[in-house]
Amino acid sequence: MKTMISLLKREFWEHTGMFLWTPLSVAAAMICVFTMPFLFGQHLISAHVLDRVGRMRDDTQRVGDALASIYMLSSGPLLIAMAGIIFFYCLACLHDDRRDRSILFWKSLPVSDFQTVLSKLLVACLVVPLIFLTIATAMSFCMLMILSIAFSTQEVFIFKDLLANGKLYLTPLQIAGILPVYILWALPSLCWLMLVSSWARSKVFLWAVGIPLLVVFLIGMLKLLIYQDADMQWFVDLILGRSIGSLVPGAWIRFESIPLNAYFPLSKEDSGFERIFMISWHTLTSLQLWLGVLLAACMFYMTVRLRRWREAA
Template structure:
């Protein structure tokens, strides 16, 4: 296990730019912009002709907005990490060094996949929590500038922060489970073709869809069975007229428990298990390819 954690730590050292330095830099820029706007008096919370929203509502929407932005950042960066990280050993000539420890190709690839599904999402989750503090400070300044009750807001915002943080954690874990096969797919391709795995990860399914539609005529759904399945798997079921929409329209406080139950109920857990099985099968095949190409 020590070797496995060492491999995961190596992934952090090699890719800390995307998952540690860049989030810290972005958070620093946001906080700097907030301080600069406050010092120069650029913050204006007057809403001409509009009803003033409740401070808790402003804070929750702001926090969730930051969380969604970081979620999109994470998915995009993880895709490119898997396309690059799974082939990095071959490119920087360190593969033979790690195999001499000795460490199996399967353990090395599992460590990379483990970093992509646990460590790196955890770092981005921490960045989202930091932006929640930023949303809290902004709302606190708004309450102070508009003559609101600071005590009531501060006590209510603390509970809202904990609730949203819990909801974000559940959504993050569910999305990693849901998109795991796509990460494993592009990572497995990269062991054979390197960075060309990025276009090939899209091109191969596109060719499969085209072949199905050209040669397999019949009562298939629009676009074919493959297209329908892929679009279904790419559509994360976080809110299909579910709790988030009801919460946004109702004006009630965010409830992490209800949000989590709604998300868990909407997840197709059979597909999650199929996706995880595919992910581990792809990693195993990729590890065998690495082992055989090096040995030969």
């Protein structure tokens, strides 16, 4: 356990800029962009909008409930950036130390290849999402407070109703509760990228993206040659989606063909994120999910073996 903790700390120290300063910079930029209209763009806000805000004075409880239910939606761009960070980290995590030959130093330590690869996988699927979720929650709360202050300038005081609303505290927990689902759906992409990172000697990005694209292209050409009218969209989703696109949070919506209206609350009393939580966990009954996990386990085993054989050769 101590060895694994040390390996995780090593990965964080080596990629502090990617794992910590990048999400902090994105969050700060989003807060600044969100704040500017309230500070310098009063002339951009129409009288109609101000009139609608003014009519909220007598219904602050409903306004507070609505904001507490949806304020975490502002974290969407940050979570998309998280997928990009994880993508490029997995591509480089086992390739860079072979390129600069630092792998010779790390292999001199009493750490097995299995532990090394597992630590990098844990960083990609657990440590990085937790960091981004924490920063996203703090950013969304700051933006909510800024909006509440802006409302108070129009004599719409919602702080009391907002802070007393349980959804304000429950929504981040519901999003964090989807993390195990995200990890399981993302495992094929994570292990594929790490497999390419341990195998390719150069042009890692081209190999990781080019091979799935080439397979889809060859299947499409084969379909044209044999004059088949079968729908190949499922195959494109299987190859491209599970090998690359699984890193995007909520990708299971596409894989399971879940209609978007299923995520919206049926009544005003329902929480949108509560339905997202329940539907996301329901996808654990999907055969596609567990076949992907099985394939990811095979690719993880191949990654560990390749890391050993590459250097032995």
